[in-house]
Structures are given as structure tokens and as C-alpha cells.
Amino acid sequence: MWPDERVAKFVNDNFLPARVHVKEDPEAFKKYGEQYNAHWTPTVLELDPNGEEFYRLEGFLPTDDFLAQLMLGRAHMDFKQEKWAEAEKRFREIVDKLPNTDAAPEAMYWAGVSHYKATNDPSALKETAKAFKQRYKDSSWAKKSSIWV
């Protein structure tokens, strides 16, 4: 996961990265594991600039899925900060670049919500629901969007 060029670029562009290793530094692992309720590896947390957790990945994932989850978390951070345009761009990037990952349907859902939040135009939600009739039809996100049709 980590040696992948795309993962490295995304992390370096978007985060200050830190690692606590269960064997190399068990004291730090215990300290921050308790602070952040992380008791299994791999656990990857995305923290906002104030050190508050806003996204969590637990367990191994293949590289594309791992990258998509990292991107999803970063997009959710923009969403929570009400940066709707930036969030939508980040969510759509996941659907465009990593369409076969588990994160993609969730990203498509939240891209539609971000557009709606930015514009207050309900057609953004309707279009998203329509798009789910073409892609990711069997996902839980398709079910969640079905009320918008």
C-alpha cells in the first residue's frame, strides 16, 4: 500500500504523516492507541489540523481500495468544513479514477450531496439517483439515493 507512488503522492500532498509502530515504539503505540482508540494494526487515522479524528481505516486493503478510502476521508473533511465545491471535486475524482473500488459508490452519493449543498438545487440529487440506475445499482448507496428520484 504505502510504497505505491499514487498513495505516496496523495499522502504527501494532503497530510503531515506520522507512524506509531507496535513493536518499534510500544510506549507510543500504547499512548496514542489509547488516545485515539486504535488497538489493531493496520489502523490509519485522518486527523484535522486540531488533532481530531475525522476518518478511520482499519485492516488491510488492496492498493486501489486503500487509496480510494484515503481520498474519501479527505473529501469528507472538506464536506464537514462546508467546502462544498472542493468536496464535490474530491468525491468525483474517486469515481473517475478508481471506479471499481468499494469507495466509489459512496463517493458518487456524496458528490451529489455536495453539489446540492453548494447550489440548493434538488435536481443534483435527482441526477445522482438517476446515475445510480446506471452504475453501482446493487450498492447500499443506490438504495440510499433511491428516495431522490
Add this chain to the structure above:
Amino acid sequence: MSINFRHDVENLLKEAKKQNKPVLLDFSAAPM
């Protein structure tokens, strides 16, 4: 390209606040 993971978490959290930049914190057991 590689990721230069820091291990001084406390200092990194302070820097993140100053720089207004998010942090990625990896709890790992992978061989180093």
C-alpha cells in the same frame, strides 16, 4: 517518491495546527 513518516507525534500535531494541515496517523506492525 516515498512517505517520510514522522515518529514525534506530539511535535507533528503542533506543526499541523500551525500549518492548518491534516495529519495522517498510521498505527503499524509492518516490518520497518
